[in-house]
Amino acid sequence: MQLRYKPFELLLKYPFSISGFTRTSTPLMLLEIECEGQIGYGEASMVPYHGESVATATAFLSKVKLDWLKLPFDFDELIAYLDELAPGNPNIKAAIDIALHDLQGKLEGKPCYTYFGSDPEQMPATSITIGMDTPEVILQKVKDAELAKILKVKLGGEADKLLIETIRSVSNKPLFVDANQGWKDRIQASEMIHWLHEQDVLLIEQPMDKNNWDDNAWVSEQSPIPILGDESIQRLADVEKAKGVYQGINIKLMKSAGMYEAYKMIQRARELDLKILIGCMSETSCATLAGAALAPLCDWADLDGPFLTKNNPFPNPDFKDGKWVLADRPGLGLA
Numbered sequence: 001m002q003l004r005y006k007p008f009e010l011l012l013k014y015p016f017s018i019s020g021f022t023r024t025s026t027p028l029m030l031l032e033i034e035c036e037g038q039i040g041y042g043e044a045s046m047v048p049y050h051g052e053s054v055a056t057a058t059a060f061l062s063k064v065k066l067d068w069l070k071l072p073f074d075f076d077e078l079i080a081y082l083d084e085l086a087p088g089n090p091n092i093k094a095a096i097d098i099a100l101h102d103l104q105g106k107l108e109g110k111p112c113y114t115y116f117g118s119d120p121e122q123m124p125a126t127s128i129t130i131g132m133d134t135p136e137v138i139l140q141k142v143k144d145a146e147l148a149k150i151l152k153v154k155l156g157g158e159a160d161k162l163l164i165e166t167i168r169s170v171s172n173k174p175l176f177v178d179a180n181q182g183w184k185d186r187i188q189a190s191e192m193i194h195w196l197h198e199q200d201v202l203l204i205e206q207p208m209d210k211n212n213w214d215d216n217a218w219v220s221e222q223s224p225i226p227i228l229g230d231e232s233i234q235r236l237a238d239v240e241k242a243k244g245v246y247q248g249i250n251i252k253l254m255k256s257a258g259m260y261e262a263y264k265m266i267q268r269a270r271e272l273d274l275k276i277l278i279g280c281m282s283e284t285s286c287a288t289l290a291g292a293a294l295a296p297l298c299d300w301a302d303l304d305g306p307f308l309t310k311n312n313p314f315p316n317p318d319f320k321d322g323k324w325v326l327a328d329r330p331g332l333g334l335a
């Protein structure tokens with residue numbers, strides 16, 4: 001089994017602003033794992049606030065040996081092995097997990113979604129994100145997102161109501177709202193949530209600081225809209241903590257260390273009666289299709305990487321009626 005990797009700078013169409021910071025590109029590590037003439041593709045999207053970088057990913061990959069793996073790959077054993085090599089590093093672990101799922105699908109002639117009992121017909125619509133900006137740019141972004149049936153709006157700044165009103169002046173599509181921990185006072189947060197309820201908002205992510213479990217729970221309790229933990233909920237062990245605090249969780253492959261643990265998180269969330277949004281970072285078609293393979297098991301999807309970036313090195317997957325189309329091809333289905 002041969003492991004190859006190269007850094008890649010993924011450029012964003014617009015400088016991306018959320019509560020707290022702005023950036024114009026995202027460093028990726030693109031992976032190939034080759035075995036018996038087949039190549040599995042994987043990707044780590046190393047958003048700066050996760051603390052991973054090309055240097056940390058390279059250091060981690062230099063320790064990885066995969067020759068012990070036998071088909072069908074034992075992903076429980078793989079995750080345990082990767083976690084033993086070093087704690088943390090969920091993004092580069094996700095890249096390895098994604099590449100191995102793609103490879104296994106190709107070696108066995110099966111689409112990845114079949115490993116999770118995921119039904120392509122149950123694919124939820126994916127939102128396209130409108131980052132914080134001036135009203136003029138917001139209107140342009142809404143226009144750019146015309147293929148989406150749902151828009152996702154980043155709030156948590158000074159001009160939250162203006163931003164929503166700007167969108168509502170040109171679009172009545174339902175909205176997801178992501179506050180990215182930006183609301184600081186729970187009473188103001190609750191008032192904002194009730195106002196958003198009148199604006200056809202379907203869910204709200206991470207209203208308050210990820211470590212402030214009490215205020216997030218209080219806000220959830222008052223809310224007429226499902227409140228989801230995102231920054232609070234990283235890997236499988238965190239799903240338990242969401243119960244009684246949030247109505248749901250945002251699962252991302254770059255937090256969960258890949259598809260396999262994301263699947264375990266989906267199963268545990270269902271047992272705990274939690275709603276599920278499957279989200280993403282700035283990603284190419286590769287990680288987007290990995291997320292899409294699990295999306296039919298979730299309530300909502302926010303897998304908009306290819307719409308927000310301008311140098312995706314892979315062809316865009318098929319997108320129809322606001323939804324990704326899972327191809328009946330072995331592996332992830334990258335064209």
Ligand code: MG
Nearest residue numbers: 178205230250
């Ligand atoms: Mg979020």
